[in-house]
Amino acid sequence: MNRKHTIAILVNDHPGVLQRVSGLFGRRGFNIESITVGASEEPGLSRMVIVAGGDDHTLEQIQKQLYKIIDVIKVIDVGSSPMVARELGLIKINAEPAARPEILGIVETFRASVVDIGANSMIVQAVGDSDKLDAMVELLKPYGIRELSRTGVTAMIRGGR
The missing domain is CATH 3.30.70.1150 (ACT-like. Chain A, domain 2)
Structure with missing residues (x-):
């Protein structure tokens, strides 16, 4: 079943990381509805928040694939918990x-x-x-x-x- 997913990704603040992360979503057929990127609480790390539509299985696969990107530190399915x-x-x-x-x-x-x-x-x-x-x-x-x-x-x- 397709639904919106909100994912926070903590990444090293290096050139090309945004392209590699967004490319992964595209290759998996997830349409990114919105993406925000900015500084995090840790110097040298950025936080990406991505809202994308797709099924739960595809989301699980994307989370696994994200960890294979060397600059990805942590992936959090924010939408699975109460959130602001x-x-x-x-x-x-x-x-x-x-x-x-x-x-x-x-x-x-x-x-x-x-x-x-x-x-x-x-x-x-x-x-x-x-x-x-x-x-x-x-x-x-x-x-x-x-x-x-x-x-x-x-x-x-x-x-x-």
Whole structure:
């Protein structure tokens, strides 16, 4: 059965690691929905968080194959435990002065913020789970979305693990 999987991978911060990891997913037929990479709590190590769709057996095979990549230190199936997952979205929308009160109502409802205002547009910043960002984008579409940029999901297992 295909479903979304969230995997955190701790890797050595070396050139080419991202390409080798993402290539493994592609060769196995896993479509990467989002991938975020950044510094980890350990100097010299980066954390990749990948959201991909596929079946459980394929995920298990990918985890085994990841450990064969020399720069992979640890692989964690974050989605198999209670987790905190967040994404950042920047949304530039048409915002004529007459429409701004309505738009600001949507922004406040989603606990988002306006980070830039132009003569006929504004940029809204939203942080939350992917469903929250999807819902906000849908409500802003009627005003005209000029540009949309989303970071992809980053996640951690909740609690003491």
